[in-house]
Amino acid sequence: MGADIGDLLERDEISAKDLDGKIVAFDAFNVIYQFVTTIRGRDGQALTDTNGNITSHLAGLLYRTTSFVESGIKPVFVFDGEPPELKAETIEKRRELRDKAHEKWKLAVEKGDTAEIYKYAQASARIDPQVIDESKMLLSMMGIPIVESPSEGEAQAAFMLEQKSVDYVSSQDYDAFIFGAPLVIRNLTVSGKRKLPGKNVYVDVAPEKVDFQKNLARLGITKEQFIDIALLVGTDFNKGLERVGAKTGLKLIREKGTFEAVLRSKEKEDLIPEFQKAKAFFEHPPVTRDYVLRWEKADADKMVEFLCRKRDFSDDRVLNACQKINAARMAKKKTTLDQWF
DNA sequence: CACTAGAA
DNA sequence: TTCTAGTGG
Known part of the structure; x- marks a missing residue:
């Protein structure tokens, strides 16, 4: 939970085409958590392969990232490192809430209350190291750069924006501002839909840009x-x-x-x-200058081997995503060459 | 959340 | 063609 200070900030609507050619840094944990909590079957359980491994994060990353690349965005995923000691209490509190939700989920299953089952299944979702590792692996196979923050992902992303290594930070919460990010994009999705917290209801939301300096000036x-x-x-x-x-x-x-x-x-x-x-x-959060942003060709063989052979994804969908990424990469290369000649 | 087949 | 409901993994 970020600080609830978003109410103070004014946002400007933007369209996807404003982001064409722009480098956007995503707080990886933020994104993955949203996928794991929202990409679920009718029973409220996260998607899994036949062995019970969670696949919601993989589905979300594959389809959304592909769609972003196709629309000209150059995504970068920034992962968390060690949380600071200061965060220990927050982490513990979240764990307690998850455990409580898990108990309520078990009760709801006994009662057979579908809405409650769904609600508490979501609230008890947790991101284990395997989910993080697989996300890094998949993004690498897709040719998308990942950056490992020594500490908080939001802080590293804000630093990269300050360094002008990226054009925007995309995040759902406002921590990036507290870390000094001057431009944050919110609600950046493919479908333009977002889940309402607590309820199993989706609303249309347009992506929006929050300009920090402008807001500071307005607030005085x-x-x-x-x-x-x-x-x-x-x-x-x-x-x-x-x-x-x-x-x-x-x-x-x-x-x-x-x-x-x-x-x-x-x-x-x-x-x-x-x-x-x-x-x-x-x-002064711990951040690193040790990152390289390079967008490579998607490796179809590795993606099929992992997603289809090991995680039960459909060959068609994975190959289709691969093609889209590589076609978009080619198109970009061509236009940059055209500019030279 | 994103994809897709079938409805409108 | 665009929209909706149901599926994906």
């Missing part, structure tokens, strides 16, 4: 103050104040200027060190 705050608001509301790396949401956070920072001043005014100065640690992490 600095980037640092935006981070302060996030800290007051609460982030993955610190517990915020009770009953302080985005609006109250903004108001408090406008009045007092800094989170330190806000905490002092509420006689909560004991929280200052904790907030400062989280802020230091947002401002």
Whole structure:
């Protein structure tokens, strides 16, 4: 759960063609988690092969990434490394919620309540190392570059945007802004549909662009103050104040200027060190310059061997995806050559 | 979520 | 051709 400060930001609708030729960094965990929770059969269970291995992430990555490449996007997937110690509490809390959901799922199965089964099957989804490893493997077979962050994927993606290695960061939450990403794309999907949280209902959503500087100017705050608001509301790396949401956070920072001043005014100065640690992490997260972004030809043989022979995908669909990727690559090469001559 | 066959 | 319901793995 990212800091719930999205309400403060204005978004501009964009169309897929605005992204033609653009390099877009995806927070891999973010994307994979969405696939595993939403790509499910009628029973609410994730898709699996005949041996019970989860395949939702593979289906999602294969079809969506192919479609992006076809529309001219150059995707990069940024994976998480070691989570910081500051995040331990958040991780533990998520694990507890998952376990609780799993218990509720078992009860729902006993009762035979379809809606509940679906809901709690989703809420108890967890991403194990195999899912991450296979995702990296598939993307590599597809010729899509992957980057390993030393720590948070969002932080690495924001850094790569600052370095102008990529044009956009795509994410569903707002952590990328707290890490300093100036341009974030949201709702970037193939179908233009997105699931409503909690319900098994899909709504049409257009992709949108959030310009951080523009929003700061409109709100009349600095980037640092935006981070302060996030800290007051609460982030993955610190517990915020009770009953302080985005609006109250903004108001408090406008009045007092800094989170330190806000905490002092509420006689909560004991929280200052904790907030400062989280802020230091947002401002200087571990990132690496050790990445190479190269888009290669999709390896049809490897993809068929893995997806079809080992994970029960249809040969037709996999070969079709392969062809689309390689055709798009060829078309791009040709146009870049044309520009030379 | 994305794909696809069949309906409209 | 475009839309919908059902499947994929």
